[in-house]
Amino acid sequence: MNGVHDLGGMHGMGPIDPEANEPVFHDEWERRVFGVVIATFGGGNYDVDQFRHAIELMGAANYLSTSYYEHWLHMVETLMVENGTITRDELDAEQAKLAKEAA
């Protein structure tokens, strides 16, 4: 698909801005996303092509304004709902429960 993920040759994306002594993960939630993705990928819930395509379908503005591990999170939520492991309603309910607990 002619998505915004297909970045080669585009202009206007800004400076590269490498971070000195960058840590492997920047936050605990990135670790959790990485763990959940490798565990579900390694368990055969989806393959690399489904993985990439789910990220391509996340919407152009959303893709460009979110980080790599947010792309991964979107992917694993989408594919685990599509394969019937969980439902969107279950996810929404669990998020609401956790938000309430944290409030």
Add this chain to the structure above:
Amino acid sequence: MAVVTADMVAELSATGASCRLDETATPRFSVGDHIVVRNINPPGHTRMPRYVRGKRGVVQRDHGVFIFPDTNAHAQGEKPQHVYSVRFTPSELWGGDASDRDSIYIDMWDDYMDLQG
């Protein structure tokens, strides 16, 4: 569906999941072939970036047989085929006064290319 347990992690990590296929497929191209990339705009998944579509390059190396992502992503089969390293010049890709001392190498499946006519 397997559940990955802690004792499986080392092997999972060290083995991975190669998309290389242990089967034969007749290669459509040979090293040195002058090719043109197909100008396709599939609405689904593809690993052919827009910047090489319709461009001319030269096959440098045959990597062997791999799963074809454009069909596999949509449960339409692995469609085993060869993948090649293909060299493009900057002026072919970007036009203008791009210098041809440099080069861009990209990997192309059989179904992405035709011989230059």
Add this chain to the structure above:
Amino acid sequence: MAKHDHTHEHTAPPSDPALRVKALESLLLEKGVIDAEALDEIIDTYENKTGPRNGAAVVARAWVDPDYKKRLLEDGTGAIAEMGFSGIQGEDMLVVENTAEVHNMVVCTLCSCYPWPTLGLPPVWYKAAPYRSRAVSDPRGVLAEFGVEIADDTEVRVWDSNAELRYLVLPVRPEGTDGMSEDELAAMVTRDSMIGTGVIQAPK
């Protein structure tokens, strides 16, 4: 394919990724799809047990052992596995050698493909739009942003890892390192030199 096309924008909380992953993890644990100890092991493996020092060991070995270097350039996956590195996102490796004539540089314009067994997980800049957009169209400009200047008569060769091959750059061994041990050499090898966005400086 239309069924995939739900961007599912959350507006009010819960929208933050920390909450979302917590919810997902807890549901998948409850359903027995993932295992908590496995998650910890996965995170530890990629945070602490893999990283550019793996690739640096490969490079140093190639610099001191011409037979190894020959195998590395002919069969990257096999030669890297000899050093104990293999697996996810390094299943099929190709090692490309920098020389006075050619400077290699690696990008993934479509996503963020990167050789995990030898370099670990990629830095943010490698995964972000600025590098991915310009590496193929203005490699010398990108290199300049990294403070790297390549001679006019050297070919800059950019590798877009759009397929399942993963690329590792074998950097040029700096001058003045003849007496150094393999371990000392490995300590000089930087992550960026193995992506091709850095060169290794000669010791002072």
